[in-house]
Amino acid sequence: MMPPRFPQGQGLGNGQPDLWCTYAAIRTLAWVERLDQADAPALQAYIQSRRNRDGGFAWSKGMPSDAWATFYCTETLHDLGVAVKRRDETAAWLHTLFDGDAYAMCPGQTADVWASHYALRTLIEVCQGQVLDTERLYAWLEGLQCANGGLSWSADFARRNLADTRACFYGVMAARALQRQGLPAPQWDLPRLIGWLQAQQMDCGGFRFSETAEVPCLWATYRATASLAALQAQPLGRRRCAEWIDSLRGPTGAFVRWAGFDGEDVWAAFCAVGSLKAMGEPVAQLADEVAAFVATLSMPQGGYTYRLADTAHDVLTTAAALLGDSLPAAQRDGALRWIEGCQMPNEPGIMYMPGRGAEVRCTNWGLAAGAFVGKPGPRQAIGHWLASLQNPDGGFGFWEGRGSDMVSTASAVSILRQLGDNSGVDREALERYVASCRQVQGYASFPRGETSLRAGLQALACLAYIGHDVTQAATELLAAHKVRQGGFANQGQRIPDLLSTYQAVALAADLGLTVDLPHLRYFLDKVCGPAGHAWSPLFLQGVDALSACLGRLLEAFAEGRQQCLPSLQLS
Numbered sequence: 001m002m003p004p005r006f007p008q009g010q011g012l013g014n015g016q017p018d019l020w021c022t023y024a025a026i027r028t029l030a031w032v033e034r035l036d037q038a039d040a041p042a043l044q045a046y047i048q049s050r051r052n053r054d055g056g057f058a059w060s061k062g063m064p065s066d067a068w069a070t071f072y073c074t075e076t077l078h079d080l081g082v083a084v085k086r087r088d089e090t091a092a093w094l095h096t097l098f099d100g101d102a103y104a105m106c107p108g109q110t111a112d113v114w115a116s117h118y119a120l121r122t123l124i125e126v127c128q129g130q131v132l133d134t135e136r137l138y139a140w141l142e143g144l145q146c147a148n149g150g151l152s153w154s155a156d157f158a159r160r161n162l163a164d165t166r167a168c169f170y171g172v173m174a175a176r177a178l179q180r181q182g183l184p185a186p187q188w189d190l191p192r193l194i195g196w197l198q199a200q201q202m203d204c205g206g207f208r209f210s211e212t213a214e215v216p217c218l219w220a221t222y223r224a225t226a227s228l229a230a231l232q233a234q235p236l237g238r239r240r241c242a243e244w245i246d247s248l249r250g251p252t253g254a255f256v257r258w259a260g261f262d263g264e265d266v267w268a269a270f271c272a273v274g275s276l277k278a279m280g281e282p283v284a285q286l287a288d289e290v291a292a293f294v295a296t297l298s299m300p301q302g303g304y305t306y307r308l309a310d311t312a313h314d315v316l317t318t319a320a321a322l323l324g325d326s327l328p329a330a331q332r333d334g335a336l337r338w339i340e341g342c343q344m345p346n347e348p349g350i351m352y353m354p355g356r357g358a359e360v361r362c363t364n365w366g367l368a369a370g371a372f373v374g375k376p377g378p379r380q381a382i383g384h385w386l387a388s389l390q391n392p393d394g395g396f397g398f399w400e401g402r403g404s405d406m407v408s409t410a411s412a413v414s415i416l417r418q419l420g421d422n423s424g425v426d427r428e429a430l431e432r433y434v435a436s437c438r439q440v441q442g443y444a445s446f447p448r449g450e451t452s453l454r455a456g457l458q459a460l461a462c463l464a465y466i467g468h469d470v471t472q473a474a475t476e477l478l479a480a481h482k483v484r485q486g487g488f489a490n491q492g493q494r495i496p497d498l499l500s501t502y503q504a505v506a507l508a509a510d511l512g513l514t515v516d517l518p519h520l521r522y523f524l525d526k527v528c529g530p531a532g533h534a535w536s537p538l539f540l541q542g543v544d545a546l547s548a549c550l551g552r553l554l555e556a557f558a559e560g561r562q563q564c565l566p567s568l569q570l571s
Helices: 019-031 040-048 067-079 087-095 113-126 134-142 165-180 190-199 218-230 238-247 266-278 284-295 315-323 329-340 360-368 376-389 406-419 427-436 453-466 471-481 498-511 517-527 545-558
Strands: none
Touching: 019 040, 019 067, 019 266, 019 284, 040 067, 067 087, 067 113, 087 113, 113 134, 113 165, 134 165, 165 190, 165 218, 190 218, 218 238, 218 266, 238 266, 266 284, 315 329, 315 360, 315 545, 360 376, 360 406, 376 406, 406 427, 406 453, 427 453, 453 471, 453 498, 471 498, 498 517, 498 545, 517 545
């Protein structure tokens, strides 16, 4: 395999801080004892802006709460020495994530080990809350161990014997949180778990995700070394591991995720420093250069991005510029090459940011923007990756091991349509997942979630791909959410929004249904301002690259310049 390189060409960024990057930046500064350089008031304001009324936190302002964002936000506040206010509300919300066995990322979703780790650590370590159903939880946690000794994403995945260093980390750290509350550890076979983790170290000294991964990386190395440390063990080649980590230092003194990769980023710095600390290696000699690198990632709004702001590009923003035809012709090829460069080792889907994990939504947007046209090798790799991502319940999550949701499942179907090949995806299982989300009022994104227009549109798109005639169901769904004054509403016929309207029109056009063009034009006029199309007519300042893209695509459709619309999901 060719060594990974930072994407060539020129991408685009959204100019905003990122919660994932902010957590990694602050935790890294805490580890190297340089937190004094952080702007604590600005960071606190940034984090608190993600808090919702339900007590949880969201990935970005205005989005629903989830366990992932709640953990990152509360951990960042903790590192800054800021108390989380109204912890009882956060604890109460965390209890809503329990699906009867373990914890899910969102209420109504199926549990996975990512979410269970985030929820348990926040509940116990931040909220000082109590686990309510330990018997069911312990049975679920103990079911994570595979025949090979490692831990997997869920008991269903464990029965497939699919262990992963990330899953091991989340399981082990969840167990550590339970023990800190005075509860026992899950009854895993620890010698076999430790042995599996140690066996993932490669000759170079770095660790891989699993037996199927070909390239060691810092993410896998941190998850493995931290898990081993929590289990009171160490890598068999501890010195080799430390030397390999040191070899990944870049020109600034920070780190790159893979050997041969030429893009230093905050996640690599986090993983490198965390790995060294887990092995008991000193990090003081890294402090000045790592802290100086992190300082260059600070954003004026509060928070951090993953690399220097003028090069902190992402796939969604870049794909949106291509799809919305807002780039000069001379820049289009470079933007496309940049997206294609976000197909990295081990996970052949497209990453949101280079150095991160591959995501289903980003892969869909990248392919829709024209990535890998006429390139069968990368397209085939995406298909195989997608098939491996399918969850035991038949649906898909945002990335590997995440619980299924309709947004990701519809994105997966859109990828399959673009590839022209089911790539080994189990259609019958896919249909079962969609059926599990059916409720009396319509479809929800999760089996026990709330129904909405977008979840219904996504479900019908999946069923249409499988071969069902959904024309009548789509007609009724659209009529139920069509707002008289223009556009479509995600809930009832109340406030229309751009994303719901886009997905409604896209599915209608795909099914050959008549679209009320005057109704669409009226809505577009209401959300169009000087800066472009906004997400809602109630907040015309809410314009970004993605809303501008969807607005331009709808304008082209309304004017007859485009006969169909790409199937693009966000939430």
